[in-house]
Structures are given as structure tokens and as C-alpha cells.
Amino acid sequence: MSPLVIGVVFLVVLVDGAVMAGFAYYFGLFARVRVETVELPALWLAYERRTGPYMGVAAVMEPMRELLARRYGIACAQGFGIYLDDPRKADRNHVRSVLGCVLSGEDAARLPETTEGFYLAQLPPCRALMTRFPYRGAPSRMMGVMRAAGALLRHMERNGIPSGPIMEIFDLAASETRYVRFHEMPDGYLETLYEA
Structure with missing residues (x-):
């Protein structure tokens, strides 16, 4: 040659x-991934309930953003998913999640008392473990689950923190995804969102 x-x-x-x-x-x-303890403020959530694999949850968040914008003039800059079941321990086709948008208190106050097509709830303020990961499209989402959510789960295992629901917040304005494990949420509170 x-x-x-x-x-x-x-x-x-x-x-x-x-x-x-x-x-x-x-x-x-x-990207550097750190697990930190934070004080989360109260969060208003406009959401749908879902049963099925956690893959493809963004397909639920986008219609929720569009519905809030079209019907109420609310621009949602943060999507979220709360994953109630551990897919390593439960049937992946029957895991439960709560998916939608994080709203400001002002936007939540603009919504009617009874909503059509979604649920509305407020998470109380609490301490939580959190990791952050840059959000720059679908590849970031996959890498974030592997690296940031993985770091959070490993930290919990090393420190004897029981597994439980994990919240994923897609913050478009900050171009980051946050993975959250609530510390001081009342037992079963997150499950009530699914059962509402």
C-alpha cells in the first residue's frame, strides 16, 4: 500500500x-456529575398518568406543553417525569409514571379548579438528592440517564438510602436535566399523584 x-x-x-x-x-x-443535597421549593405540576415502559416519555410531555399553550396561554419551560416503580424490580410494561410540565405558582393560579385532559397538583417543598446533566437533545437524554441518574442510584446504594420514585426535570431554559430523589416527601405522597 x-x-x-x-x-x-x-x-x-x-x-x-x-x-x-x-x-x-x-x-x-x-460532563462532571455530582450528587448534591438541595432544598426543593414547592412545585406545581400539570400532568398525565401513564402505565408502560419509561422509554418515549417525551411523547407525552410535548402534547401537554402544546395543550397548556393553546388552551391557557401558558408557556412551559420545564417538562418532568416522576418514575414511581424501579424497572429493575418491576415488569417494565407495567411501571407507573406521572408526566407533564412544571408550572410557576402564577401559571397554576390561572388554571380552572377542575382541569380537562390533565391533573394539577402541588408537591410540597422538601430536601432531596439531585444530579444535573446538560440537556442538548435526545443523545443528552440517553447519556443523562446512564451517567447522572446512574450516579444518583449508586450514591443511594452506597449510603443506604432506600430506592423510591425518581423525578426527572427537563429545564429547557437552563439547558439541563435534573434527576431528583426526594428525601423528606411524606410516605406514599408521590403515589397519590398516580391514583388521583
Whole structure:
């Protein structure tokens, strides 16, 4: 093989590697992940209940954003999912989740007392464990679950914190996803959102 062909092949491999590393960096593969204890404020949630695999939950969040914008003129900058069951311990086709939008108190006050097509609830303020991960599209979502949610679960196991519902908040304005495990939420409170 001629030195020119070897040089071209080497250059192509080098450029491909650099492009792949750039994409991995952009979507957060090398982002620093820390588990921190935070004081969460009260959160207003407009949501739907869902039973089934946790994959594809964004398909529920987007119609909720559109409904709030169209019907009530509310722009939702934060989507969320609360995953009530551990898919490692439960049948993945029957796991329960609560999905929708995080609202400001002002936006929640604009909604009628009885809503049509979704539920409305307020989570009380509480202490929580949280990790953050950059949000830059679907690849970030997958990497965030592996890296940030994984770091949160490992931290819980190392420190003897029982497993329980995990909340995922997609904050479009901050371009980040937060993974939250509530510390001081009253027992069974999150499950009542599903049973409402």
C-alpha cells in the first residue's frame, strides 16, 4: 500500500475520531456529575398518568406543553417525569409514571379548579438528592440517564438510602436535566399523584 493511501486512511480515521469526540463532549458524555443535597421549593405540576415502559416519555410531555399553550396561554419551560416503580424490580410494561410540565405558582393560579385532559397538583417543598446533566437533545437524554441518574442510584446504594420514585426535570431554559430523589416527601405522597 502506498504511503499516500495510508496517510489518507489515517487522516479519515483521525477526523472521524475527532468528530465523534466532539459530539460526545457536546451531548455531555464528559460532563462532571455530582450528587448534591438541595432544598426543593414547592412545585406545581400539570400532568398525565401513564402505565408502560419509561422509554418515549417525551411523547407525552410535548402534547401537554402544546395543550397548556393553546388552551391557557401558558408557556412551559420545564417538562418532568416522576418514575414511581424501579424497572429493575418491576415488569417494565407495567411501571407507573406521572408526566407533564412544571408550572410557576402564577401559571397554576390561572388554571380552572377542575382541569380537562390533565391533573394539577402541588408537591410540597422538601430536601432531596439531585444530579444535573446538560440537556442538548435526545443523545443528552440517553447519556443523562446512564451517567447522572446512574450516579444518583449508586450514591443511594452506597449510603443506604432506600430506592423510591425518581423525578426527572427537563429545564429547557437552563439547558439541563435534573434527576431528583426526594428525601423528606411524606410516605406514599408521590403515589397519590398516580391514583388521583
